[in-house]
Amino acid sequence: MDPILQAKDLNLWYGANQALHHITLDIPAHEITAFIGPSGCGKSTFLRTLNRMNDLITGVKIQGEVNFHGENIYEPSVDPTVLRRRIGMVFQKANPFPMSIYDNVAYGPRTHGIRGRKELDEIVERSLRSAAIWDEVKDRLKKSALGLSGGQQQRLCIARALAVEPEVLLMDEATSALDPISTSKIEDLAIELKSKYTVVMVTHNMQQAARISDNTAFFLLGELVEMGKTEKLFAYPQDKRTEDYITGRFG
Numbered sequence: 001m002d003p004i005l006q007a008k009d010l011n012l013w014y015g016a017n018q019a020l021h022h023i024t025l026d027i028p029a030h031e032i033t034a035f036i037g038p039s040g041c042g043k044s045t046f047l048r049t050l051n052r053m054n055d056l057i058t059g060v061k062i063q064g065e066v067n068f069h070g071e072n073i074y075e076p077s078v079d080p081t082v083l084r085r086r087i088g089m090v091f092q093k094a095n096p097f098p099m100s101i102y103d104n105v106a107y108g109p110r111t112h113g114i115r116g117r118k119e120l121d122e123i124v125e126r127s128l129r130s131a132a133i134w135d136e137v138k139d140r141l142k143k144s145a146l147g148l149s150g151g152q153q154q155r156l157c158i159a160r161a162l163a164v165e166p167e168v169l170l171m172d173e174a175t176s177a178l179d180p181i182s183t184s185k186i187e188d189l190a191i192e193l194k195s196k197y198t199v200v201m202v203t204h205n206m207q208q209a210a211r212i213s214d215n216t217a218f219f220l221l222g223e224l225v226e227m228g229k230t231e232k233l234f235a236y237p238q239d240k241r242t243e244d245y246i247t248g249r250f251g
């Protein structure tokens with residue numbers, strides 16, 4: 001299958017500091033790809049290049065290409081708002097808007113012009129079901145999202161991302177602030193979502209990458225050291241630095 005996203009010789013600078021060096025990798029569609037590596041190695045920075053979230057940071061310079069369905073997302077003709085609708089993102093800290101559960105999920109569709117009550121009701125229910133939180137919130141849709149637990153808030157944020165029907169979901173350490181039960185719910189959810197979406201996740205947790213991802217990429221000092229099928233990368237790392245990292249010898 002053709003990759004849905006392809007980075008080609010991607011370099012990124014924050015001011016004078018180069019944070020990404022010559023990253024070339026393919027993200028297969030309908031699979032989970034995990035980025036691992038020690039703190040500060042550029043995982044989140046690279047994840048953000050995939051839907052141009054770094055555009056929002058001043059002083060960032062990017063060279064190279066990221067192709068989405070074969071087209072470079074850094075071409076001037078690409079509207080980053082439209083791109084981010086197709087490539088959604090969930091952050092480390094759940095960030096529900098200070099409004100009702102319903103309005104959180106309806107927010108994106110409303111900004112895209114959907115106003116009909118029935119249509120919005122359907123989108124809200126479908127998104128909350130897809131994010132495996134419908135049963136927990138269906139009787140309190142009009143209540144504030146801020147009253148939910150951390151794990152519920154994170155699933156609500158996933159529902160909000162899914163409401164605009166993206167093709168790719170980027171997850172930046174989406175479970176690192178959660179307890180083991182909420183983490184396991186989101187891991188199960190990521191596995192379910194890959195039938196419809198492509199999931200790319202940054203994780204500090206190697207066990208998590210090994211448990212749920214199909215592909216793993218190991219980053220070090222802003223470089224991609226190695227990427228491969230997760231089982232293979234963990235069992236037979238090709239690079240000594242990958243082996244040292246996954247066996248806990250550094251990092």
Ligand SMILES: Nc1ncnc2c1ncn2[C@@H]1O[C@H](COP(=O)(O)OP(=O)(O)OP(=O)(O)O)[C@@H](O)[C@H]1O
Nearest residue numbers: 014019037038039040041042043044045046057204
């Ligand atoms: N907004 C920013 N401005 C300047 N430098 C930044 C910015 N964000 C990240 N960096 C730098 O870029 C490098 C890569 O950071 P990044 O957050 O991408 O790494 P990471 O692997 O995701 O780390 P962590 O696992 O700790 O989140 C680091 O040296 C970091 O200090």
